[in-house]
Amino acid sequence: MSDRVTIPTELARRQNKVLRPRDAADVYAHPRAEFGRLLDQAVLSRLRPGYYALAPLERLGDSRWRPDLAAAALGIAQADYGRDAVALMSVSAARRLGALPRAIGTAVVAVPRQRPVLDTAVGQVVFVKRDVRRLDLESVETELTTGWMTTAEQTALDVAARPELGGIGPSDAESVLRALARKIQWTVVEELARDQHRPGALARLKKAADA
Known part of the structure; x- marks a missing residue:
């Protein structure tokens, strides 16, 4: 994983790690674009359009990870x-x-x-x-x-x-x-x-x- 990858505290601390772009509207000015970046860096895994799963800390950057x-x-x-x-x-x-x-x-x-x-x-x-x-x-x-x-x-x-x-x-x-x-x-x-x-x-x- 790139050293430049960071996860905003507001997202990392969310109780529910399934995220929609609108859930990050108070974190990012352009959440869809930021989600695309995090997806490319295997911080997020796309469940389907509009829904993403945040990888656990030990699997960040692992493109093979998929949630249960x-x-x-x-x-x-x-x-x-x-x-x-x-x-x-x-x-x-x-x-x-x-x-x-x-x-x-x-x-x-x-x-x-x-x-x-x-x-x-x-x-x-x-x-x-x-x-x-x-x-x-x-x-x-x-x-x-x-x-x-x-x-x-x-x-x-x-x-x-x-x-x-x-x-x-x-x-x-x-x-x-x-x-x-x-x-x-x-x-x-x-x-x-x-x-x-x-x-x-x-x-x-x-x-x-x-x-």
């Missing part, structure tokens, strides 16, 4: 809607909970508005309109940001309700549900199913757990 897909998805959602309005869910939460052993090319994140699928340099991001205040959440730390993801109980219910979400097949969904069933408190799941009006999902989860 779930981290990028959560960072993009936070950039657009704020930290407390979004959460990793479904297969992305299942992966973080150890219930999905292999990485997949799709991340799923709950957001407050309907939004099309987003293709990025590290995979596909699927947005699901949910009011995260009604979801059972726990904190999550990624290489790009900290935020929220659904708990094992909420994740199990979500996967049971929409097993195809995220592009996994029926057999993978069954495996995820069985793995989650070993981690959950059934009284919590039953309460969530009642509050969220999901009796069918609860029945499918119980069936998978007994398989």
